[in-house]
Amino acid sequence: MSTDYQRAREELGRRLRELRVESPAGRLTGVQLAQRLGWQQSKISKLENGRQTPTDDDLRAWAVATGQPDVFAELRARLKGFESHIRSWRRQLAAGHGPVQETWNNLVSDAQTMHAVSNAAVSGMLQTADYARHVFEHHAALQNTLPDTEVAVRARMKRQEWLYRPGKRLNLLMHESVLWARICPPDVLAAQLDRLLGVVGMDTVRMGILPLDAPLRLSLGNSFCMLDERLVVVEDWHAELWLDDAETIALYRRVWDAFADAAVFGVDAQQVIARVRRSIKV
Structure with missing residues (x-):
């Protein structure tokens, strides 16, 4: 995978981690967020470390689960910027x-x-x-x-x-x-x-x-x-x-x-x- 593409995916992952850590209701661990979303904890790790590309639904669920639904538009814009490289x-x-x-x-x-x-x-x-x-x-x-x-x-x-x-x-x-x-x-x-x-x-x-x-x-x-x-x-x-x-x-x-x-x-x-x-x- 190209360096530019992977860098963009890693940057999105860092943003997702930031949202989890800075949740308005208090910091969430990866395990806690996975439980809220009904996901495997490994998926949280892959998304945050840029090893998996999220879908629109993944981003929407992440924003809601971390108590920041308004951030979805920003996350989706980031995704659309690199999913077609x-x-x-x-x-x-x-x-x-x-x-x-x-x-x-x-x-x-x-x-x-x-x-x-x-x-x-x-x-x-x-x-x-x-x-x-x-x-x-x-x-x-x-x-x-x-x-x-x-x-x-x-x-x-x-x-x-x-x-x-x-x-x-x-x-x-x-x-x-x-x-x-x-x-x-x-x-x-x-x-x-x-x-x-x-x-x-x-x-x-x-x-x-x-x-x-x-x-x-x-x-x-x-x-x-x-x-x-x-x-x-x-x-x-x-x-x-x-x-x-x-x-x-x-x-x-x-x-x-x-x-x-x-x-x-x-x-x-x-x-x-x-x-x-x-x-x-x-």
Whole structure:
């Protein structure tokens, strides 16, 4: 999690602790407040130490339980200020793509499951080195950033080791247009599609393809990745959006499920990929 985001959450936690300690009716211990709220004492500790993001209902209950209901508006404003955290590419890429990929490696390493939708390019979790190389070169040129392509490629390939660890699960949806997108030379794209054909059936990968003619209940939006249903990262041209409030995560899970209903998996997915692969002349 970003330093700015975590700092804001810790500051909110300190404010919550202050309200508990300075309750008009007298100082409350963490145990006493937990009893009033009907919560586990561990939740009080996590909120005060910035290890858990509160909901609106949590903040309202806290303000009332400490005898300071009027403070809810302030607490809610603080929450809304950081629950949607924007990580600009300009700031992230100041030192190149390599450090950004290492951040992702650390983020993914602790996750057990991932749910992702890729509507722009093949998911980084399944990219070949050559395909990734072209992606990084294009984005470095777009953002006018340090061209550390080889460092970034190595970091991305390292992240894919996650796929071969017991207990991991990648649930990936890709629109068929991604398979056709010529963001690399034909021979590189052909090898990339061969890679996708090879992962169908892997124990740790459930890959679905949204055919071009699939009936969709939702319009295609930005690509996103959900880690253990605790964090959603949405990609845009100017920034990544990191979201960890429960309501938003639930929303993105419903989006994933809606697209999954229209996707094909297994042999049917292989047939779509193979059809595109046959069209490439190398």
